[in-house]
Amino acid sequence: MSSNADHIISEVFRLTGIRISNDDPIMAVLLMQRQMFDAAFEHQAQTALANTESIKAYAESIATSVAKLETYREQLLLELTKHTDEQIKGTEDRVYASVAERVVKDVEAANAAFIGRLKKLLVLEFVALGVVLLFLVGVLFFKFN
DSSP states (O other), X not given: OHHXXXXXXXXXXXXXXXXXXXXXXXXXXXXXXXXXXXXXXXXXXHHHHHHHHHHHHHXXXXXXXXXXXXXXXXXXXXXXXXXXXXXXXXXXXXXXXXXXXXXXXXXXXXXXHHHHHHHHHHHHHHHHHHHHHHHHHHHHHHHHO
């Protein structure tokens, strides 16, 4: 206690320039104040340590919850991806069926038009062939007559 008292005496003199002694009544007040501050700081340190431990438990709980939420998020993403893939597949099938039907109709129409043109060309060819045959027959007829 004398080291505390000596320290207090030297601090009071350094800060105020007033000399006090060990038997000065203010020393009792200063020593009690010092003891109360030390006890308060010790209590504060213990409270902070207890609060840190309590926060640590909450932090572990939060970390566990975050891990669970991450797992849940991954599951949701997998389900969403699966659902989206199913939607895309269904849409692809409907679009393909719709487009295929139109393509078949368009090809049939184009084939019909092409066949119609071929028939006209065939008729024109027969007409031209007929004309050529008639011309040949006419030439042969006039040549031998």
